[in-house]
Amino acid sequence: MGLEGSFAIAEAVRMVNADVISAYPITPQTHIVERLAEMIADGELDAEFICVESEHSAMSACVGASAAGARVFTCSAGQGLELMHEVLYIPASMRLPVVAVAANRALSGPLSVWCDHSDAMALRDIGWIQIFAENNQQAFDLTVCAYRMAEDQDVLFPAMVHIDGFYLSHVTEDMELPAEADVADFIPDYEYPFVLDPAKPVSMGCYGPPFIYFEAKMAQNVAFEASKSKILEVWKVFKETFGRSYEPVETYRMEDARTALLTMGSISESAMLAIDELRSEGKAVGLIRLRLWRPFPFAELREAVKNLDCLLVLDRAISYGMGGPVCGEVKAALYDKRQDLAIVSYIAGIGGRDVTLDEFKYMINRGEEKAQLVTLGEELEPEIIGVRE
Amino acid sequence: MGAKQKGWKDLELGCVVTEPGSAASTKTGEWRSTRPIRDNTKCIKCGACYIYCPEGCISEDDEGFFEADLYYCKGCGICAHECPRGVIEMVEEEEE
16 A cells, blocks of 8 residues: 555554654654644544643653553654653663654754755754664554564663654655454553553663763663664564564675675665666675664674675764764774775765665765775765765 | 672563652661751750751651651751751761
């Protein structure tokens, strides 16, 4: 069936039978909450919709509801995620399985409602499981998976699904929705370990003086890193149940590739077309898509690049004075093991600028030349693609 | 703060506190730099120190005199400042 990305996500939230939804509308996320509000009003979803005056309050409401044991949902984008930023750290430190969708949007200024990954990159250290979707089917599937990951009793961390604003949120694509009963089986009811109970009172979200704060953060980090094995388990069961496969790092036409482009989000689908065309010209090139952004998939990334001479990393955000944030992380992840691999940085698609097929092909062809310079020890700045002089 | 401090493996999920009122076991007076010393021969038992103490760490004894609990007292000196009879003197912690 044809479904807009926003509506696909709303369907996922309905099928997992969320209890509490709190969100503040912001382009390009608006259709998700509009549809959910409609579902609740029409009796299709038995949930509380808490209207709030800001994204800060939306996440605060989600934290409270989740701490009371409710299954919650929120979504936001760009400036909204920034206003929410302070509270995003709270469910991670309190180990609350809040699920959110981010409809990725450029950050002001200049004011932009269009897609890039500036907002996502600003959220790198919030302590949430973070996953990137490339199309509407994935937006649906990964939202469903996010609940099972977050609510696993060995995980209990919030999870965020990143979808590209407009490219996914506002575009109708052909996709398949699973049977509701199958989703209900896949996302069973869960019980938070500390439910509200007067007989067993607890204090949540306490003050952490210097004698205990460090220990609290250590416990959080160790548990978060350990969540990856459960994330893999969820995707394994998802594949067995629904037939579609997800991996922390996914590859495309990598069989004999010596050069690969690394992308995140919807741009990956355009990149596949470029790879197909270059393959038809006889070039041994492939594509690596970073699906799981946090916890970072070090081992899977190393495996994906093991036969490469040249890796081209495409960032859809700028870390001012640093370069491409994803490239920086990829380099850090590979430094210990693969200092022989030439890594080239590109930045494109900022503020909703489309990246054309020719630009992808240019990046890959030019990247191989640049890789030779890197191998010779030259220090290369990130190359900005598609900006006018 | 107790004899044995908790390590990171000892913490509850999300640093939840499962023992009500356990904050009272935290020694909040440890960074005090001055402490109150009393000369109860001058004390009129008015209780001004008890009323003004922002920590609520001053209590009345059986004879009606007041004493600060140094486990919580932060040495702010408000009691000494408010005492109408100059009973309380703040002395540096390192002094006897």
